[in-house]
Amino acid sequence: MASNDPLILSLDEGTTNAKAILVNRAGGVVARSSQPLSVAHPQAGYAEQDPMAIWQAMLAAIEGCLSQTSAPIAAIAISSQRESVLAWERSTGKPLSPLVSWQCRRSSGFCEALISDGHADLIRELSGLAADPMFSGGKMRWILDSLPDGQARAEEGEICLGTVDSWLLWQLTEGAVFATDASNAARTQLMSLGTVNWCPRLLDLFHIPLCALPEIRPSAGCFGETSTFGRLPPGVPVMSMVGDSHAALFGQGGFLPGHVKATLGTGSSLMTPLPQLTPSIPGLATTVAWQTVGTTYALEGNIVHTGAAVGWASRLLGAGEDLDGLTAEAALLPNNGGVYFVPALGGLGAPHWRPDARGLICGLTDASTRAHIMRATLEAIAFQIRDVFEAMQQACSIPLGELWVDGGATRNEWLMQFQADLLQRPVIRSLSPEVSALGAAHLAGFALGWWIDSAALADLDRPRQRYEPRQAISPEIYAQWKHALSRTLLQA
Template identity: 45%
Template sequence: MVAVDQGTTGTTVCVLDQSAHVVGRAQTEVTVTYPRPGWVEQDPEQLWGGVVATVSAALRAAGRAPADIAAVGITNQRETTVVWDRRTGRPVAPAIVWQDRRTSGACERLAAAGHGPEVAERTGLVLDPYFSGTKIAWLLADDPELARRAGRGELAFGTVDTWLIWRLTGGRTHVTDVTNASRTLLLDLADATWSAPMAELLGVPMELLAEVRPSSEVYAETDPASFLGVSVPVAAAVGDQQAALFAQACFAQGQAKNTYGTGSFVLLNTGPTPPPPREDGALLRTAAFQLAGEPVHYALEGAVLATGSAVQWLRDGLGVVGSAAETAQLAGSLSGNDGVYFVPALAGLGAPHWDPRARGTLVGLTRGTGRAHLARAVLESIAYRTRDIVEAMTAAGTPVTELRADGGAAANPWLMQFQADVLGIPVDVPDNLETTALGSGYLAGLATGVFPDRAALAGLRRTAARYEPALAPATRDSLYADWLRALDRSRDWAQD
């Protein structure tokens, strides 16, 4: 099986054998552009071309041919928005990436008009520029001709999964899965169907939208003229964070994972009934996964918008470190943080605060502050932001007793130990950190009979490292109290 993970900064493809072992792997970088402050864009054609090239490279690494592919599974950056011409298949604008903040004003106007509670009730989400719906609306409002063409059914919208499936199948298949649909501000979460009232509220023509399908199902066959000369099943689509939840074998209600990537995403499985909305709106309610013939499983989610991107800023923006791995050694060279805190609000604050105007803040500096303090402050901020979300999950009535960790930063032993320390619960890291790709492969394998059931998949997960909390509760809570003070400074900036 070929498991495609199309992410924000790169595309990774893993070739899995029938025992779910990775027998071939390849990765290519993705260009991200920033044309104006707060704007984040990508070229949809580069996303598509990168997928085909990376699949080819992964097959070569595995010593396999395209004809050997049993199925293709796709996982993807979620809220990123692509609109294209149905006839030509060509994008009509750059992809607007999930990190883009250009619709902050529109979200604020909708909230001021009192629409926030209705949005939360119907979709499980909050009015934030993070999600796809206001991005689509912006594209149409910015170009009246696009709006007219959208209303005539000439254009198609998709998150990245939909865009890739369209291209894989030669433009024959316009589908999305329930997890990606649940990130658009346009899905009725309880019914798992598009919401006409939400589409009307945001100004999005229903003609743009794809058919909503389960995460694990054969949608179509690839078009040989488009994809390596072969016709093979496209059998899974799932948002990247839900893919990681699935690969971490969080199949039961109450199990939770955190993926440390460009951002961090804590998901807690809440079972086959949507969790009830809460007035504080701290956590998102989202679809977790759906197997063919089964009900949707749901999750609570907390999103941190800057994790790996904060380390990247430390490396590329400031030149404080030469590599991400260097941060662990620098952080460990200090016996404490000496009161230095960094709030990673480089793209606003996500859950549980949802403050798009908050700004990154560094506090507690003295003449003795050095590179090690900055590196430690950035790593600590990742752990503190995770605790923000876990605290909100506890307040929602579901305490987290173990956190399963994956993503690139899960390979940082200093961070993982500090994460366990500041949470006061164990952090369990699997032997394969590429859980987003694995999740799409597992779901494709279930749809095509390569894997018999979820129980078989649960047996494939193996722990590589387990971190037990070592800080005294009083020390843990004192550090966190100082973090909350720094957090308040970050949010005060927006009020000045």
């Protein structure tokens, strides 16, 4: 392949990093760059980020990527963290709020009121989502209530309410385009799954003006063209936008029902395609996986704390720069010593949806060590994934086989083997550190005609490592996890 062949610039804006990669027509990554991001916790239950810091980090990642090649850029693809939302002034593009993170629980009171008033079933029926503060609708309501004349200004069209994808698109086009895609819109509690449009009944319930929201478009297609930013030339089309978990499923090649992937990041998402739109299952979410020539729906289970739980435990235990050493020490233990950690540090997600739940470490004795607590933290990731996997299997008519995994925590080989043993199914680990960015690039390439159908996309090389179950985990170990989980729910 010639060095001047066009490339797709794929942007992946996550919770802790802004990444950019360049992808060629073989689906390979030819350049990559990354910038760290921070999350502020101004008070208990609050999590937020600086929108301009996100944009500046993304610009730096773009610059770092483009400095590695002189090849032309055929298109831009965007994968982004979901549910996080901000407000900005339409006339100036100036942020009016922080980016209220998907982790944030500040809208808990509003969501509790929705549930008390009997609206939870309607929200689930129309949007596929729980009335939980993880999702965007309550965060938008909080933002407008916190701004001077926020509601009135939004109704006058002066305020834009958008998720990260729409914020990045606005910046890239210098305010020329205010849009989102169906997968990101599906995570707001405000979109009708049946129509794939903003739902008037849900907008009324959350009291969100339609004119403050972006236009919903398919996940693959031209969203707009870039302005000039450093090495990024003007006129480059943005050809895909998609939520990061959905992008990971697409990047893994999970196009058919029965395929299930788990992305292990700050939190975790298990997702499997559905043969058609079906009623939402309590404990799980029905969502739009992506929209191309048609709409692909999916069943999803969201776990709030996985990688974040490891980070929290590392700080608690004073691991500092020796986290790898501590996790290795934990893996060498013969067992967990009876120690269990339920990382409900900001509530529990699927399949429980208990925002009032709080974390619990139990089973400590005078023989317990730092390694036991870290071992319990790693095991909690696998236990939570099994909880969601089993809920999915009960909801699906098609057997779920092997589990495809990606994300930072999958680098822990002990955890991958423990997961395979716990599920008694093969765990297939992607060896690409940029699966979400690749999935967004594949969508953009599909829109460009680089790959004409799912068969062509499925044929792309995907380096993977397979973990077969070696031994069954004792039922007592999982039963003790369930017992610890019940104690967490009882104290909530």
